[in-house]
Amino acid sequence: MFDTLAGKALVPVGLAVTGFMVVCCLVLYSVIRDDLHHNEIVHATNLADTILKSTRYAMHKSDRETLATIIKNVGEQKGVDHVRIFNKKGLVTFSAKSNELNRHVDKNAEGCIVCHKGAVPVTNLGTMQQARTFKNTEGMDVMAITAPIYNEPDCSAVACHPAGQKVLGTLDIGLSRAELNRSLSMLRIQMIVFTFMCLLLTISGVTALLRRNVFLPIQRLRRYVESTAQKNDIPEPPPHLPHDLDVIAISYYNAKSNSTGEKPGS
Amino acid sequence: MTDISEVRDSAEILRQELMKEISRLNRFSHRGVLALALFLVISMFAWWGFFFLPSPDTVTAVLGRPPSARIISIALLLYTFSAIILSLSRMTAGIEHRSSFSHVGYLTAFFLFYYFGKALEDNYWAVFGSGVTILGVESYRIWTYCAEGIAKNQEDIEYVTRTGRPPPQE
Numbered sequence: 001m002f003d004t005l006a007g008k009a010l011v012p013v014g015l016a017v018t019g020f021m022v023v024c025c026l027v028l029y030s031v032i033r034d035d036l037h038h039n040e041i042v043h044a045t046n047l048a049d050t051i052l053k054s055t056r057y058a059m060h061k062s063d064r065e066t067l068a069t070i071i072k073n074v075g076e077q078k079g080v081d082h083v084r085i086f087n088k089k090g091l092v093t094f095s096a097k098s099n100e101l102n103r104h105v106d107k108n109a110e111g112c113i114v115c116h117k118g119a120v121p122v123t124n125l126g127t128m129q130q131a132r133t134f135k136n137t138e139g140m141d142v143m144a145i146t147a148p149i150y151n152e153p154d155c156s157a158v159a160c161h162p163a164g165q166k167v168l169g170t171l172d173i174g175l176s177r178a179e180l181n182r183s184l185s186m187l188r189i190q191m192i193v194f195t196f197m198c199l200l201l202t203i204s205g206v207t208a209l210l211r212r213n214v215f216l217p218i219q220r221l222r223r224y225v226e227s228t229a230q231k232n233d234i235p236e237p238p239p240h241l242p243h244d245l246d247v248i249a250i251s252y253y254n255a256k257s258n259s260t261g262e263k264p265g266s
Numbered sequence: 267m268t269d270i271s272e273v274r275d276s277a278e279i280l281r282q283e284l285m286k287e288i289s290r291l292n293r294f295s296h297r298g299v300l301a302l303a304l305f306l307v308i309s310m311f312a313w314w315g316f317f318f319l320p321s322p323d324t325v326t327a328v329l330g331r332p333p334s335a336r337i338i339s340i341a342l343l344l345y346t347f348s349a350i351i352l353s354l355s356r357m358t359a360g361i362e363h364r365s366s367f368s369h370v371g372y373l374t375a376f377f378l379f380y381y382f383g384k385a386l387e388d389n390y391w392a393v394f395g396s397g398v399t400i401l402g403v404e405s406y407r408i409w410t411y412c413a414e415g416i417a418k419n420q421e422d423i424e425y426v427t428r429t430g431r432p433p434p435q436e
Contacts, residue, residue: 012357012406016350019399023346026392027339033388034335 005218009210010203017202018195025191032187036180040143041131048147048173051083060154064094072096074173081142081174085149088169105172133177141181144174217245225252232260277430284419284426291419294362295412298405301366305373305397312377312390322382335385339392342376346396350403357407360414366404373397 051074058066067085075083075096084095090105133143149169220238228234234256237249311318319325326332333341349369356363376393380386422433 008410012354012403015399015402015406016354019395019402020346020350022395023392023399024343026395027343027389030339030388030392031336 005214006207006210010206013206014199014203018199021195021198025195029184029187029191033184036184037143040175040177040180041145044143044145044173044175045130045147047175048145048171051173052147052149052171055085059149068094079176079179081136081140081176082144083171083173085169085171088165088167093169136174141177142174143177144172147171147173213242217241221245221249224249228256234260274430276432277426280432281423281426284423288416288419288423291412291415294364295409295416297364298366298401298408301370302398302401302405304367305370305401308370308374308377309394309397312381312386312393315386316378316381319381322384325382329382332379332383335380335383335389338376338379338383338385339389342389342392342396345372345376346400349400353400353403353407357403357410360411362411366401366408369397369400369404373400 051070055067055070058064058070071083071085071094074080080096082096082100084092084097084100086092086105092100092103092105095101130145130147131143132146133141136142147170148167149171151165151168221241224235224238234253237246237253241249322332332338349372353365373393373396376396377386377390380389380393425431425433
């Protein structure tokens with residue numbers, strides 16, 4: 001295969017084109033995945049803010065029933081894995097899943113340790129640092145956001161919370177990543193098909209051009225040389241050969257004519 | 267009589283030189299494959315997360331923040347494109363160039379940048395694909411260059427043995 005003209009022409013082209021296409025696709029896939037992940041975090045953060053704003057009035061009025069209903073309804077939304085609010089001691093006070101209520105959250109768990117690794121917990125985190133991904137007990141991929149519930153002037157004004165307390169609790173919301181994973185899986189398949197099609201097109205294009213412009217004229221020249229090798233009367237070289245091959249054919253014709261004593265062109 | 271022995275000696279010297287050149291080309295033809303093998307070894311260490319290196323946090327504490335994964339990826343694409351074009355140009359011009367091991371160095375640097383940027387897991391296959399492509403094209407270039415050189419030298423040896431004269435220069 002490597003000794004033939006086709007092999008010599010196709011191997012480096014195929015290798016270089018396929019390799020570069022694969023690298024481009026891998027880098028592009030990585031960039032798109034990062035962007036989607038980033039958008040997903042922004043979406044989850046906005047959702048957490050919406051929930052906090054929706055529950056604010058109920059918190060202010062200390063209306064636990066309305067608060068629990070809001071949390072339960074949000075938790076029933078498609079694509080939401082969990083929604084819970086826990087106080088600063090880590091006790092789950094509201095949750096869409098009733099079995100989580102009155103349970104303590106492990107401060108060393110992923111998502112909590114980011115703020116609680118020091119002696120004094122961190123109270124401000126960037127959007128990206130609030131996010132964590134993990135597999136839930138059902139093996140489903142989940143992206144969760146922990147949004148602190150800050151003590152604002154109207155919270156301490158009604159004498160529910162002391163003014164010195166900065167964080168009152170935390171809202172934890174987890175969103176299923178199944179849809180995102182499905183999109184990424186589709187993207188992967190599309191990129192593999194695209195790379196394969198590009199490779200096929202490149203190899204077919206190069207093969208067709210080589211066959212049309214190189215291999216077939218060489219074959220005609222070879223047949224001409226083989227057919228005239230044992231003959232004394234030499235026919236004219238085959239017409240419409242590419243210039244380089246035409247020069248060879250004419251040189252052969254002239255040499256052969258001279259050796260047999262025939263006048264070239266007669 | 268002296269002339270005949272002198273011609274015989276010079277033919278013998280020429281034959282030995284051609285044999286030496288063939289063995290040099292034989293050794294050189296493995297260079298691309300050796301570079302590819304070295305790259306595969308480094309890729310294995312990268313796959314295992316460079317367990318023998320200090321953690322990215324330790325290094326970034328000393329050296330500062332690494333460039334973002336996106337910048338490294340753009341550099342990787344530019345490097346891959348240039349390296350392939352360069353290798354194909356050398357193949358076209360028939361230049362003997364010993365560049366394979368330097369590519370292993372560049373690719374290792376990309377692995378390290380991604381590792382210190384904590385983005386190696388996401389971009390491992392991109393560097394791996396780039397390495398296999400560049401070193402594959404380079405190996406093919408070196409191998410074909412050497413194969414052609416060996417074939418030509420063998421023809422020259424046959425000519426020298428047959429005629430006792432140096433082969434005509436092309």
